[in-house]
Structure formats: C-alpha cells, structure tokens
Amino acid sequence: MSGLTVDNLRVEYPGSPPVVAVDGASLTVAPGETVALLGPSGCGKSSLLGAIVGIVEPAAGSVAWDGEDLTHVPVHRRGFGLVFQDGQLFPHRSVARNVAFGLEMAGVARDERRARVEELLEVVGLAGYGERAITDLSGGQRQRVALARSLAPRPRLLALDEPLSSLDADLRARLAVEVRDILAADGTAAIVVTHDPREAEVMASRVLRMSAGALQ
Structure with missing residues (x-):
C-alpha cells in the first residue's frame, strides 16, 4: 500500500492500571489525500496523531509509509x-526565516531556501510578507506561516492538530477552505484532527470518527 498505513495502533499512558488513550486504531492515508480525525476532546485523536508522527510511543501496533515500518x-x-x-x-525570526527554519536545519543552500520560501508565501497568500515580524501578524496570518513552515521541507505527510481552534468562528471557516486548497495545491497528504464536524467536512476528503480511543 502506498502512503500511510496504521495497523492496530494502541497508546497507553502510565497508571495503575495504564490509561488506554488509543485502542486498536487502523487507518490509511493515500498520497495527496487529506483525512480528518473527528471527535470530542479526550477521545484520543491527538494521541493517535502523536503516535503516527512519532512524538508518542505506541504500546502496540505499527505505522508504515509505502510499506516501510x-x-x-x-x-x-x-x-x-x-x-x-x-x-x-519563533517570535524572534521574521516570517521568511520562520518558513525557512526546517530548510536551514536540513542544510539546504541559501538560494534554494529563498526560492522555496517565496513559493510557499505565494501559496499561502502572504507574498511580500517575508520581512514582517511575527508579532505584526493576525492570528490567521500566523497559522498560514506555520503551515508554510511545515510544508517547506516537502513532508510526505502533514499532521494538523486542531490547527484552527484558537481562531474566531468566521476566520476558522475561511481558513478551513484556504488550508484545504493549500494542501491540494502542494499535493501533500494530511491528517487533520478536529472536534468540529463542519471543519472536518470542508478540509478533508474523508472523515474518520473517533470515540473513547477507538475509530468508529
């Protein structure tokens, strides 16, 4: 299977007995596809996302990309x-240097970094904002910078954990459409965690519902 394959993933947190946050979750995400994980707070969405990207160690199960474990x-x-x-x-970095951060860490040449940053600022609707200070941006603009920064190293999968929840309702509705279009334009596979059914329907081509640690 090409793309992401999650098989019977289980996440536990220390306790007596251990607290089961994710119980036997299995899912796939094809290259270029956006899938939403939808459910109420505390249902295990973020724990599952963390195990997929590697910031949470699973107790059982597997995560693979293109068949590689x-x-x-x-x-x-x-x-x-x-x-x-x-x-x-990073508040001490300009917009452009925030977007370029991952490229700098990867040792990408300066001219290539500059071209990729300009390309992505155009994609996220912030062309000409490269020298702006992060503190001068609105909440929506900051989230677009965060998205551009994450896309800069050309990830094969982008995980978005409640990316719009801190914004007001009108801005969330607009950005949901913008983020969907940005991901489509970049051709990046994505998983979006959200508790908002409308947001999930707008942003994703497929919605997976989660409750009490299990995918429904």
Whole structure:
C-alpha cells in the first residue's frame, strides 16, 4: 500500500492500571489525500496523531509509509510535518526565516531556501510578507506561516492538530477552505484532527470518527 498505513495502533499512558488513550486504531492515508480525525476532546485523536508522527510511543501496533515500518523510527527521520493549534512560531525570526527554519536545519543552500520560501508565501497568500515580524501578524496570518513552515521541507505527510481552534468562528471557516486548497495545491497528504464536524467536512476528503480511543 502506498502512503500511510496504521495497523492496530494502541497508546497507553502510565497508571495503575495504564490509561488506554488509543485502542486498536487502523487507518490509511493515500498520497495527496487529506483525512480528518473527528471527535470530542479526550477521545484520543491527538494521541493517535502523536503516535503516527512519532512524538508518542505506541504500546502496540505499527505505522508504515509505502510499506516501510516507521513505528520506532525517530520523529525527525519519518519525513512527516506537524502543525499545532498555536502555530509555535519563533517570535524572534521574521516570517521568511520562520518558513525557512526546517530548510536551514536540513542544510539546504541559501538560494534554494529563498526560492522555496517565496513559493510557499505565494501559496499561502502572504507574498511580500517575508520581512514582517511575527508579532505584526493576525492570528490567521500566523497559522498560514506555520503551515508554510511545515510544508517547506516537502513532508510526505502533514499532521494538523486542531490547527484552527484558537481562531474566531468566521476566520476558522475561511481558513478551513484556504488550508484545504493549500494542501491540494502542494499535493501533500494530511491528517487533520478536529472536534468540529463542519471543519472536518470542508478540509478533508474523508472523515474518520473517533470515540473513547477507538475509530468508529
């Protein structure tokens, strides 16, 4: 199977007995496809996402890409990107240098970095904003910068954990469409975690519902 394959994944947290956050989850995401994980707070969506990208160690099951087992591969070697709900941008860096961060860490040449940053700022609707300070941006603009930064190293899968939840309702509705279009334009596979059914329907081509640690 090409793309992401998650098989019978289980996530537990320490306790007596252990707390089961994800119980036997299996899913696939094809290259270029966006899948939403929909469910209420505390149902295990973020734990499942964390296990997929590698920031949470699963108790059982497997994560693979194009048939290659990544279950115990370090997060920085999986080729996956992650966008959090607050963006987690670097306030001391300009917009362009935020977007370029992953490329700098990968040792990409300066001219190539500059071209990729300009390309992505155009894609996310922020052309000409490269020298702006992060503190000068609106909440929606910051999330677009976070998205561009995550896309810059060309991840094969992008994980978005409640990426719009900190924004007001009108802005969330607009950005849901924008993020969907940006991912489609870049051809990046994605998993979006959300508790908003409308957001899930707008952003994803397929919606998986989750409850009490299990996919329905």
